[in-house]
Amino acid sequence: MKRWIIGLFLFFLFFVPLWVQGKEEKEITLYLFHGDGCPHCAAELEFLDSIQEEYPTLTIKKYEVWYNDENAELLSKVEEAFSITRSGVPTTIVGDTNIMGFGSGSDIKIRNAIDYYLEHEYTDQIAKIQDGTFVKEDLHSEAFQKEEEKSDESLSVEMPVVGNVNLKNISLMSAAVIIGLIDGFNPCAMWILLFLISVLIGMKDKKRMLLIGLTFLFTSAFVYLLIMLSWIQIAVKITTIIWVRNLIAVVALIGGFVNLRSYIRSRNSSGCEVVDDKKRKTIFHKIRKFTHEKRLLFALFGVIVLAISVNMVELACSAGLPLVFTELLVLNHTSSIMKFFYTLLYIIFFLFDDLVVFFIAVFTMKITGISTKYNKYSHLLGGIIMLLVGVLLLIKPEWLMFQFK
Amino acid sequence: MKIVKIGAIWCGGCLVMNKVWNQLQKNYDFEAIELDYDMDEEEVLQYSPGDILPVFIFYNGNQELFRMIGEHSYQEMEEKLKEVL
Numbered sequence: 060m061k062r063w064i065i066g067l068f069l070f071f072l073f074f075v076p077l078w079v080q081g082k083e084e085k086e087i088t089l090y091l092f093h094g095d096g097c098p099h100c101a102a103e104l105e106f107l108d109s110i111q112e113e114y115p116t117l118t119i120k121k122y123e124v125w126y127n128d129e130n131a132e133l134l135s136k137v138e139e140a141f142s143i144t145r146s147g148v149p150t151t152i153v154g155d156t157n158i159m160g161f162g163s164g165s166d167i168k169i170r171n172a173i174d175y176y177l178e179h180e181y182t183d184q185i186a187k188i189q190d191g192t193f194v195k196e197d198l199h200s201e202a203f204q205k206e207e208e209k210s211d212e213s214l215s216v217e218m219p220v221v222g223n224v225n226l227k228n229i230s231l232m233s234a235a236v237i238i239g240l241i242d243g244f245n246p247c248a249m250w251i252l253l254f255l256i257s258v259l260i261g262m263k264d265k266k267r268m269l270l271i272g273l274t275f276l277f278t279s280a281f282v283y284l285l286i287m288l289s290w291i292q293i294a295v296k297i298t299t300i301i302w303v304r305n306l307i308a309v310v311a312l313i314g315g316f317v318n319l320r321s322y323i324r325s326r327n328s329s330g331c332e333v334v335d336d337k338k339r340k341t342i343f344h345k346i347r348k349f350t351h352e353k354r355l356l357f358a359l360f361g362v363i364v365l366a367i368s369v370n371m372v373e374l375a376c377s378a379g380l381p382l383v384f385t386e387l388l389v390l391n392h393t394s395s396i397m398k399f400f401y402t403l404l405y406i407i408f409f410l411f412d413d414l415v416v417f418f419i420a421v422f423t424m425k426i427t428g429i430s431t432k433y434n435k436y437s438h439l440l441g442g443i444i445m446l447l448v449g450v451l452l453l454i455k456p457e458w459l460m461f462q463f464k
Numbered sequence: 465m466k467i468v469k470i471g472a473i474w475c476g477g478c479l480v481m482n483k484v485w486n487q488l489q490k491n492y493d494f495e496a497i498e499l500d501y502d503m504d505e506e507e508v509l510q511y512s513p514g515d516i517l518p519v520f521i522f523y524n525g526n527q528e529l530f531r532m533i534g535e536h537s538y539q540e541m542e543e544k545l546k547e548v549l
Contacts, residue, residue, distance in 0.1 A: 330534030331475035428479025
């Protein structure tokens with residue numbers, strides 16, 4: 060019965076959102092004026108292709124202006140209408156906003172502009188230029204500009220030696236380190252590692268112990284990474300749908316309450332809760348079977364299968380913080396590479412306490428536990444973070460994007 | 465005087481308590497019985513250990529005096545032990 064519930068939970072968490080497509084119903088058009096052979100244009104074209112799936116209601120219209128006179132004429136009309144003095148390609152227009160060139164940070168600016176017009180008043184000014192109904196007084200390019208300046212000011216600080224520092228990057232990096240570390244101390248999968256180490260110590264073969272133990276740890280980390288990355292892929296598509304965001308907030312709130320309840324229950328005592336008998340016996344049996352396997356390759360294969368299955372089963376127990384963290388990344392529109400980087404950072408710190416226990420065991424051939432008081436604090440801090448993110452998602456999502464003005 | 469310790473190899477808190485347990489045995493004279501939740505399953509069941517580990521059950525002869533459950537410092541354990549020795 061319990062397995063069914065967990066299965067159902069995983070299904071809803073990871074697969075149902077796959078068919079939930081699209082952002083808002085609102086349709087907007089992005090115009091790109093580009094030249095054939097211009098490298099910045101090529102980079103922007105590639106970028107726009109990569110985000111098309113993410114914004115199903117966004118139409119991207121591309122106008123080549125170096126070899127097409129008609130398009131070039133349209134561009135000069137647009138430049139005149141938008142009072143663009145420094146003409147050139149690529150020129151991007153969304154609503155009342157024009158973005159010149161495509162360099163570092165342009166991807167974020169374009170995304171911000173799309174997001175802005177998805178949520179604010181939008182007029183297709185280019186269509187108006189084309190059908191001759193454009194009125195300069197109706198152009199409000201300052202609206203988005205003001206929004207951008209507001210967030211730029213609040214996000215950049217001048218620091219001695221290193222120069223201009225983006226607070227968003229620092230905040231996300233700190234979040235990865237702190238939440239990863241807290242998540243690492245959650246007891247969901249720690250007991251299996253201790254099980255494994257105990258059996259490996261009995262074999263008194265350091266090399267074999269290192270190989271099997273590290274294979275278990277890194278496979279677990281890899282599975283966790285894949286789960287988080289796939290969740291990011293999905294969340295990127297659906298997070299701006301307001302009810303999905305609210306649903307994630309509710310999941311975070313429930314997770315927060317469950318964690319705080321665990322903390323309160325175990326506040327006055329510290330010890331290990333006995334893991335359910337059947338599950339413990341199955342895992343214990345599997346561990347013994349493959350650690351006694353003489354052929355190393357078979358043993359390694361066994362440990363990989365165990366690590367994958369354990370992490371899938373324990374996911375229901377530990378999904379709260381990864382969910383909250385990936386939501387933070389998605390809300391902040393970090394680039395794909397940075398999302399990967401932050402998630403990797405999270406995983407490294409998530410692995411930290413397991414690696415400490417494991418290496419102490421390898422070098423001293425003694426198994427050391429990590430006091431259950433750390434599990435308690437993991438529940439407390441994890442619970443607070445989940446509650447906080449849940450509440451902010453509901454009432455002040457912009458704070459999670461580090462925009463406090 | 466007898467103390468029964470019920471622990472498990474998968475329990476971090478039990479492993480943390482091993483040091484305290486060994487120190488107590490070194491410094492005091494009592495009969496120490498150590499049981500593993502998984503390996504000594506049948507014997508453990510007789511003590512109805514509950515669902516938090518480790519459990520230390522203090523006996524005077526065959527009479528159970530009290531239990532200490534979870535992690536404790538050496539001082540706490542020593543204090544309790546002194547009360548009944």
